[in-house]
Amino acid sequence: MAGFLQQIIEGLGAGAIYASLALALVLIYQFTGIVNFAQGEMAMFSTYIAWQFTAGGMPFWLALVLTLAVSFAGGMLIERVLIRPVEGAHELTVVIVSVGLFIFVNAAAGWIWTFLIKDFPNPFPGGAIEAGGLTVGFSTLGILLVVGAVMGLLYLLFQHTKIGLGMRAVATNPESARLVGIRVGWTLALGWGLAATVGAVSGILVAPLLFLEPNMMSGVLIYAFAAATLGGFDSPAGAVAGGLIVGVAETLAGAYAGFIGSDLKIGVPLVIILGVLLVRPQGLFGRAAVERV
Template identity: 35%
Template structure:
């Protein structure tokens, strides 16, 4: 029971990070139709920019919000400079463009921060606590709590605010949204900014546990993409559930099987999901009548 709780808490913590990345994927894909392969690089930028602000003497409680704002601005510029000029291009071309953006951002990060891992101090005093027999450091608990609060806030934003409703309307029917006075082009830029901010938050939250490097974005970006596929490419709630599920698969497989096979088991489960429910585990299949 003690080990079970240990793995459960670990899985929920890392799964929350994956969930934020998955929500970023879903937000961009639903509004623009673009599968953004640079989402992981937004997490990398959030972590490294936070480290830079801390090293400059700012408090970590100021550094992380500033890093999120800076990364959101970078996301806005990516949409304006790389995506907006080629709107209407084939999906494959847009995917290649986001891959190019990913490589560019990684190269810039390498030039600025180098290859050495950067350490971000913990948000709070890092003392272990016991929960139902599991020994967990408080950093993990606070990370889970902060991410959970942000995920609830995102649910409220998309369901209860005018801007969130406009983003959803742009995703469901861009032509109808335009007729209702919604500037769909602006919604695209906002979607990229929100996704970049979510990625930055995820990166800043995980950096105190794993350190930050210029190449950290690719791997966690892949995990965010897998979480999105688990939950369904059109569902915010599904993305959250998919992220938590992926985190628990990794934690339990690493604990009960072997850490060597963690990624293989996770990606094997992804293939299984694609075979039996390609629309995702937490969404309904949709179709159109001809």
């Protein structure tokens, strides 16, 4: 039993990372209706920026703040320059542009920092808390705390500030929002900036567990997709719940289903995506899409 609980805790730690990338996906989807395939690569790029700062001898937490600021600006810039021209275009066009961005960012990171793996400093101490036969690593605890804090801040932003109110208005109905004087274009850019920031958090959290290299996030992205599909692409809370569920499911499958093992774990998100699409396509917390003809 203790072993089982232990696995669940590990799963939650992994799930929190998926949840933060899923949250980034959902943020962009809510505002622009775009599933950003480049989200993982943007997070990877941000992580490299953080690595560059710390490699220059900067204390980790200062590097983190700077990285998040750069990511925010970068996300806004990408929206303004790359996404704006295809806004409202056919879904296919938008997906292809985001795939182009995926390839470009991935290769650009390889060009700048080479494809060799790099060690990323772990911001959390190595020890663990032991209670009732369970061991909770400070690292896992730290990840959960950071992701929890990000969620809390986003909640405050959306529910208790004027900017957040404007953003919710744009997500619900861009035309009406524009009519009441909200600058829709800038709100969308703000959404991309926020998503890039949240994504950067996931990249920085996952980098010490994996190794930092340009393809680091491709697996994480699939887990995040599964999380967002499970929770519903239009529900931030769903993305978080989905991420945690996916993390736990993945860890349990790896630990208890001997056939799956560690190499086939990447099949778990695939099965989840397929299962959700077959049983409840809008996800656990999402609304079914209704189209006015």
